[in-house]
Amino acid sequence: MTKFEYAPAPESRAIVDIKSSYGLFIGGRFVDPTQGTSFKSVNPATEEVLAEIAEAGREDVDAAVSAARTAYTKTWSSLSGRDRGKYLFRIARIIQERSRELAVLESIDNGKPIRESRDADIPQVAAHFFYYAGWADKLNYAGFGTNPQPYGVAGQIIPWNFPLLMLAWKIAPALATGNTVVLKPAETTPLSALLFAEICQQAELPPGVVNIITGAGDTGQMLVEHPDVDKIAFTGSTEVGKAIARSVAGTSKKATLELGGKAANVVFDDAPLDQAVEGIVSGIFFNQGHVCCAGSRLLVQESVYDDVLARLKRRLTTLRVGDPLDKNTDVGAINSAEQLARIRELSDVGESEGAERWSPPCELPDRGFWFPPTVFTGVSQAHRIAREEIFGPVLSVLTFRTPAEAVEKANNTPYGLSAGVWTDKGSRILWMSQQLRAGVVWANTFNKFDPSSPFGGYKESGYGREGGRHGLEAYLKVGEAA
Amino acid sequence: MSERLAVKKTYKLYIGGKFPRSESGRSYQVTDSKGRFLANAAWASRKDARDAVAAARKAFPGWSEATAHNRGQVLYRVAEMMEGRRAQFVDEVGSSEGLGRSRAEKVVDEAIDRWVWYAGWSDKIAQVVGSSNPVAGPYFDFSVPEPTGVVAVLAPQRSSLLGLVSVLAPVLVGGNTAVVTSSYERPLPAIALGEVLATSDVPGGVANILTGRVGDTAPTLASHMDVNAIDLAGVAGDDEHAVQLELAATENLKRVVRAPAKEPDWTAEPGLGRITSFLETKTVWHPVGI
Numbered sequence: 001m002t003k004f005e006y007a008p009a010p011e012s013r014a015i016v017d018i019k020s021s022y023g024l025f026i027g028g029r030f031v032d033p034t035q036g037t038s039f040k041s042v043n044p045a046t047e048e049v050l051a052e053i054a055e056a057g058r059e060d061v062d063a064a065v066s067a068a069r070t071a072y073t074k075t076w077s078s079l080s081g082r083d084r085g086k087y088l089f090r091i092a093r094i095i096q097e098r099s100r101e102l103a104v105l106e107s108i109d110n111g112k113p114i115r116e117s118r119d120a121d122i123p124q125v126a127a128h129f130f131y132y133a134g135w136a137d138k139l140n141y142a143g144f145g146t147n148p149q150p151y152g153v154a155g156q157i158i159p160w161n162f163p164l165l166m167l168a169w170k171i172a173p174a175l176a177t178g179n180t181v182v183l184k185p186a187e188t189t190p191l192s193a194l195l196f197a198e199i200c201q202q203a204e205l206p207p208g209v210v211n212i213i214t215g216a217g218d219t220g221q222m223l224v225e226h227p228d229v230d231k232i233a234f235t236g237s238t239e240v241g242k243a244i245a246r247s248v249a250g251t252s253k254k255a256t257l258e259l260g261g262k263a264a265n266v267v268f269d270d271a272p273l274d275q276a277v278e279g280i281v282s283g284i285f286f287n288q289g290h291v292c293c294a295g296s297r298l299l300v301q302e303s304v305y306d307d308v309l310a311r312l313k314r315r316l317t318t319l320r321v322g323d324p325l326d327k328n329t330d331v332g333a334i335n336s337a338e339q340l341a342r343i344r345e346l347s348d349v350g351e352s353e354g355a356e357r358w359s360p361p362c363e364l365p366d367r368g369f370w371f372p373p374t375v376f377t378g379v380s381q382a383h384r385i386a387r388e389e390i391f392g393p394v395l396s397v398l399t400f401r402t403p404a405e406a407v408e409k410a411n412n413t414p415y416g417l418s419a420g421v422w423t424d425k426g427s428r429i430l431w432m433s434q435q436l437r438a439g440v441v442w443a444n445t446f447n448k449f450d451p452s453s454p455f456g457g458y459k460e461s462g463y464g465r466e467g468g469r470h471g472l473e474a475y476l477k478v479g480e481a482a
Numbered sequence: 483m484s485e486r487l488a489v490k491k492t493y494k495l496y497i498g499g500k501f502p503r504s505e506s507g508r509s510y511q512v513t514d515s516k517g518r519f520l521a522n523a524a525w526a527s528r529k530d531a532r533d534a535v536a537a538a539r540k541a542f543p544g545w546s547e548a549t550a551h552n553r554g555q556v557l558y559r560v561a562e563m564m565e566g567r568r569a570q571f572v573d574e575v576g577s578s579e580g581l582g583r584s585r586a587e588k589v590v591d592e593a594i595d596r597w598v599w600y601a602g603w604s605d606k607i608a609q610v611v612g613s614s615n616p617v618a619g620p621y622f623d624f625s626v627p628e629p630t631g632v633v634a635v636l637a638p639q640r641s642s643l644l645g646l647v648s649v650l651a652p653v654l655v656g657g658n659t660a661v662v663t664s665s666y667e668r669p670l671p672a673i674a675l676g677e678v679l680a681t682s683d684v685p686g687g688v689a690n691i692l693t694g695r696v697g698d699t700a701p702t703l704a705s706h707m708d709v710n711a712i713d714l715a716g717v718a719g720d721d722e723h724a725v726q727l728e729l730a731a732t733e734n735l736k737r738v739v740r741a742p743a744k745e746p747d748w749t750a751e752p753g754l755g756r757i758t759s760f761l762e763t764k765t766v767w768h769p770v771g772i
Contacts, residue, residue, distance in 0.1 A: 127618065143610065238735075245732035250725030257735070414734065433766045434547075443768040450617035454625045454765050459710070460735050465763050468615055470625065478755075 003318050009327040011114045016105045018191065021052035024060055024214060025197035027067035028207025034059040039216070041190055044111035045324050045333040045368040053190050056213035061182075061222040064211040068153045068180040069228055071208030076180050077150070079206075081137035088133030088175060090203040095126040098199065102192060106164055107324040109191040111333030111369070112287055114325050124449060125168040128467075131451035132172035135472060139177065142469055144478035150178035151230035151254060151477060155223040158193075159236045160186035160335050161290035161391075167193050169466045170233050171210060172451075177475040179231065180209045184223055187216040188336045221247075229253065233474060235292070238389075238415070238460050256464025256474040258292065258456055260389040261417030264410035265295030265446065266432065268403075269304045271422035275444065277311045280395070283420060283446040285319065285331055285373050289393040290339070292461075293418035295446055297386060298397045299406055305399050309377065316373050317360040331393060334369040343371050343392035350376050350385035355396070381412055389415070403428065407435040416458030420446045439465070493523045493669070495530060495693060496676030498537030499686015505529050510694065512669060515580025523669045526692035531661065531699040534690035535706050538632045538659040541687030546629045546657040554604035557655060560682040561597035568594070570674055571643060578642045578668035592749055593644045599752075600651035607656065607757055620770045627761040629657035630737055634703035636696055636716025636727075642668035644748045646675065649715050652756035654689060661690045661703060663716060669693040697723065704730035711737035711760050718745040 021038065023030040033054040041050045056064070076084070095102065102125070103118040112121070140146050154174045158166035163185055174181050185193035197212045213219060217240070224232055224247050231254045234244050238259040248255045265283050267276050283295025300308050324332035334340040351357050355376040364370040371392055379386050379396040386396045400406040410419055419436040421443050423429055433441040439457045442448060449455065454470035456462060464474045493512075494501040503509075508525035545553070564571065568590055576586035608627055615623040633653045638645030642665045653660045664672030676691045692699055696716050704712055704727040712731050717723045724741035731738050739759050 242732050242735060245735060246729055249728035249732060250721070259735075429768065433764075439762065439764060441764065441766045443766060445621065445767055445769050448617075448619070448621060448767050450615065450619070450623065453615045453617050453623050453767070454613075454763050456763065458630075458762050458764075462735065463737055468625065469613060470763055 006320075006328045008323070010323060011104055011325045011327055013104055013108060013325060015101045016108065018050055018105070018108075022190070022194050022214070023054050024056050024064065025194065025210075025212040026060070026064045027211070028201065030197070033057060039187065041109060041188065043108050044335050045365070047367050050109060050191065053214045056215040056219045058222055060213060061219065061226060064182045064213045065153060065155075065223075065226050065228050067208035067211050068182050071206055072152050072180040075206040076209050077178055081139060081178075084175060084178060085133045085136030087203060087205050088129050088136060088172060091199060091205070092126050092129035092133060094199045094202055095122065095129060099123070099126065102164060102195060104325065105195060106192050107332070110160065110163055110189050111324050111335050113329040113332045114327055115329065116287060121162055121165050124451070125164050128165070128168040128451040129172045132176040136176040139472065139476070142472050144473065144476055148476040148478050150475060152179060153229050154179045154181045154231040154233060154475065155226065155229040156181055156183040156233045157220045157223065157236065158183065158185055160189040161287060161292070163189040164192040164196065166235050167196060169235070173466070173471045174233070174475050175209065177472055179475050182211045182213060182223060182229070184213050184215060184220050190214045224248070231255070231475065234258070238462075241462055257462035258464070258466060259417075259460065259462035261292045261294070261415045261457065261461050262297060262387065262389055262413045263293055263295050263418040263420065263438065264297045264299050264436070265420035266299045266406050266410055266422065267301060267304070267308055268421075268423035268425075268428065269301040270424045272424060272444070273304065273308060273311060276422040277308065277315050279420060279422060279444070279446040280312060281315055281319070284395045285393050286447050288331055288334055288371075290335060290391055291447065293440060293447065295418075295420050296390060296394070296396060298395055299400050299409055300397060301406070302399045302401050309397070312375065313358065313360070316375070319360065319362070319373055321362050321370065321372060322365060331373060334371050334392065337369055339391065340369040340371060343390055343394060346385055346388060346390045347374060347394055350379070350383060350396070353383045353385070355379045355383055355385060381409060387413065403432070407432070411437045414460040417461035418442065491521070493521050493673050493693070495524045495526055496673070496680065496689070496691040497530065497534045498540070498690065499680060501676070501680075504694070505533070512667070514577040520577060521670060523673065523693045526663070526694035526699050528699060528702040530692055531702040532706070534661040534692060535632060535703070535708055537687035537690055538661050539708055541659045541685055542632060544685055545659055545688045548657070550605035550608065553655060553657065554601045556683045557597055557601035557604065557651065560678060560684065561594050561601065563678045563682045564594045564597065567674065567678060571671060574670040574674055575643050578670055579640070589644050593647045596644065596647045596752070597651055600655045603757060604655050607754070607761075610754070611758060611761070615765070621767050622770050623765065623767050625763050625765045627656065627758070628764050630760045630762055631658060631710030632708060633658045633660050633760050634706070634709050634712040635660050635662045636700055636712070636714055637662050637664050637672065638715050638718065638745050638748070639665045639667065640745050641748045643671035643675070645715070645745065646672055648748045648752060649713050649756065650689060652752070653713070653760050656757050656761050658711075658760050659688045661709070662692065663696045663699050663703070664691055664693045665716070666695055700727055701730060704736070705733055707734050709736060713739040713756070713759075714741035715739070715745070717741045719743060
């Protein structure tokens with residue numbers, strides 16, 4: 001397979017107007033932080049500083065929670081479900097109208113290929129608001145009893161891998177069920193959330209219903225520990241998730257956690273191998289592998305190991321790594337210097353522990369944060385690259401002989417977010433999907449998401465579900481034992 | 483003719499389908515509500531708790547993969563066996579909880595009926611909380627409930643039988659296996675329930691019952707890395723203890739049903755909360771095509 005030479009096809013960034021600095025979005029308007037400290041958001045593909053971002057301190061968190069509380073008490077909780085829904089429909093429509101702007105901004109701030117932000121992230125964002133908008137006046141029919149009640153103020157903390165999509169997963173169900181929110185985007189990717197704040201203004205959403213505060217881990221911790229927050233929703237690392245669980249222990253706060261993963265992607269010898277290879281590639285190289293449900297452990301049946309590896313390597317030589325705004329790019333930039341360091345460290349550990357490292361020949365840009373698609377073979381279950389979440393474009397390949405061995409290896413992890421299985425045998429698909437201890441099982445596909453489809457983990461991948469009817473439960477006082 | 487000398491029962495733990503004494507060799511005196519001696523009960527140790535977890539884990543594959551119909555049959559059988567021992571339960575609940583005969587009978591009847599209620603949910607809960615998801619693409623996508631795994635159940639301190647059944651049955655009906663700590667002062671109905679479970683086709687290890695101080699075994703269960711969830715009903719009103727256990731449970735992100743401020747009225751219809759608290763939702767995708 002040869003890689004065709006394509007002329008650059010960059011998406012224009014003229015559509016995006018990035019301000020030199022951003023304040024905090026509290027009570028419906030942008031305000032300066034009380035302490036006046038700020039940090040920088042950089043373009044990971046160029047290391048260019050994009051904007052100064054306000055850092056929310058304790059008084060700012062107080063102000064944001066207070067604005068959310070006031071909005072909950074004074075306006076949002078007395079609004080009809082129908083009108084809450086209409087606000088969400090408005091937001092969904094504005095997101096569709098401004099989708100190109102959002103996609104370009106997301107790729108600039110995050111480093112993901114424009115093809116993905118344009119075709120996956122932003123359409124899913126709009127769809128998510130559209131889906132939950134429709135629930136707002138139908139909660140009595142959702143199976144949680146008549147007139148289920150919201151918690152009140154939700155504190156929401158989201159990661160940098162799908163900045164606006166994670167915002168949608170958090171805000172849409174929270175507002176549909178009648179909660180108000182204080183959301184903290186990730187430190188390295190705040191811009192699309194701040195543009196979303198403008199969209200809330202455009203939609204004339206009542207002030208204080210959505211508040212967006214920027215900052216790092218300290219700001220998040222203040223939000224989690226704030227006594228007037230009723231509900232915490234977090235997506236991020238298992239380590240931070242456990243800290244949040246400790247923080248809410250002994251309080252009346254309710255938490256849902258969507259955490260890390262180390263998903264097995266299991267390929268049987270009867271699988272359609274070309275499709276499986278596409279699934280393996282999208283499983284681990286989609287979004288530079290910055291995906292909590294990434295198929296980072298490939299389990300291949302021994303009899304087709306050589307064949308699968310050969311096809312996989314051939315396919316990887318065609319991947320285009322580079323400018324995220326180029327419409328031909330398959331793999332963009334690593335989100336931050338810090339994340340790049342972690343990927344490098346774990347990859348080095350992989351080599352030093354005896355696994356064999358391979359990457360396709362690919363030229364990486366001089367500036368920015370880059371890591372080539374990487375495959376480790378000869379990986380054992382004890383290797384750190386088979387146990388720890390790398391959160392980068394690094395695949396660990398293991399083998400198995402029998403279905404039982406595949407299941408045992410796949411489940412041999414404290415995580416349980418997702419899994420994949422590739423086989424042409426229907427009964428085996430269903431058996432595997434029962435055996436795999438994971439919240440999402442993709443059979444003969446991988447990394448598919450939909451607003452109507454519940455997503456979330458088993459074991460140390462967290463608790464609670466996002467998406468679908470199930471996703472409402474996280475924001476309603478239901479389902480709890482007396 | 484002299485009066486027959488009664489044969490007294492030895493009250494033991496119930497672990498892995500067997501009735502061992504505590505490995506510690508310790509026991510404690512159980513008295514009735516007026517302080518009169520009833521029995522010596524086994525005083526479970528941390529080691530007993532770990533053994534019980536191992537037994538519960540071993541029993542998990544079989545119980546979780548049993549058909550829902552079969553689990554329903556087995557749990558209904560528990561009700562049948564309790565009915566046969568109704569007089570014993572009435573005696574023990576009456577003396578443990580200081581209830582007169584008719585009130586004790588009502589409690590026991592309610593406990594038996596609770597098994598029947600929960601047994602019926604085994605093959606219905608998936609249809610109530612599961613779904614087929616209309617995704618925007620050529621995929622068949624469905625969500626099903628699955629058991630969380632091994633659940634530690636701190637049974638209520640006051641309601642020695644109805645409360646116990648109300649926290650154990652919902653865990654088992656979803657396909658989980660359980661390690662239960664009984665009421666400390668009122669353990670006899672729990673021990674009798676263990677004997678019922680042993681004769682009800684409930685596979686050994688599916689439910690394990692520890693008697694003794696909840697403070698001795700609960701920290702082990704709450705921090706145990708092979709326990710997936712914990713119900714803190716047994717430390718209702720004891721905030722300090724409850725917080726410690728909740729903190730210990732975060733180490734492997736156990737699902738926690740928090741301790742209520744005071745023990746609830748167990749006679750009310752339970753609702754689905756205790757079943758769904760110990761279920762995970764699994765979503766499966768498959769392409770549709772020709």
